[in-house]
Amino acid sequence: MARSAETGDVDADIQIALAVLLNTNEEYDKAQDCFRTALAVRPDDWLLYNRVGATMANSGRALEALDYYYRALELNPGYIRARFNLGISCINLRRYEEAAQHILDALVLQDNDGLGDDASSNEKRGDISTALWDTLKTTCLHMQRADLATFCDLKDLGGFRDRFP
Incomplete structure (x- = not known):
């Protein structure tokens, strides 16, 4: 289901939906894998970078999350949520x-x-x-x-x- 039935290509939307479900169930490693797979298809998606960062932070990997928040902000400097999440990770550090x-x-x-x-x-x-x-x-x-x-x-x-x- 995570790949297009017609072409076999990765369906980023399904990867994202699956990652959100996994994140909700606190299956952070699997969620990160799905988000990263979606990023391979959408490398300029600032929302995805923020989501990977948040998933990493939720799993206790605040330091690693910083790079993803910074990338989200490179792509969209006005993204308030990524800036806030960056602040939260810094607090945790x-x-x-x-x-x-x-x-x-x-x-x-x-x-x-x-x-x-x-x-x-x-x-x-x-x-x-x-x-x-x-x-x-x-x-x-x-x-x-x-x-x-x-x-x-x-x-x-x-x-x-x-x-x-």
Whole structure:
């Protein structure tokens, strides 16, 4: 089923669907294999690079995940989710200043992304923003920077940027 019945070529969509199912069942190695097989067919798919990175991070391989997140960002520099995932992996590696920078970058991108004014876009943006700010605050506390954590509580992007190296 993972190959086209007509040509025998790899069907990337089926590989991705299978990988998502395997990831849900915490079969991370198999999920990574499926995502990588799909990447062989779609080598410029930034979503796939992020998914491989997330699968690796979920399996405790945060350091290896970084390369996949960086590749996703090379292909799509404005991809907020990959930037956020990169920050999470840095937190797991105890690279807190680097994590804070990635999460801050994600907040700046989000602030400049030009989402529409409709209620669903604003609601979605609010959910993402809350997760970013909460994670940034936790990172600041790991860095023992309560002063920066206060800006997270206030969701003061300008104040944070002025005081973060």
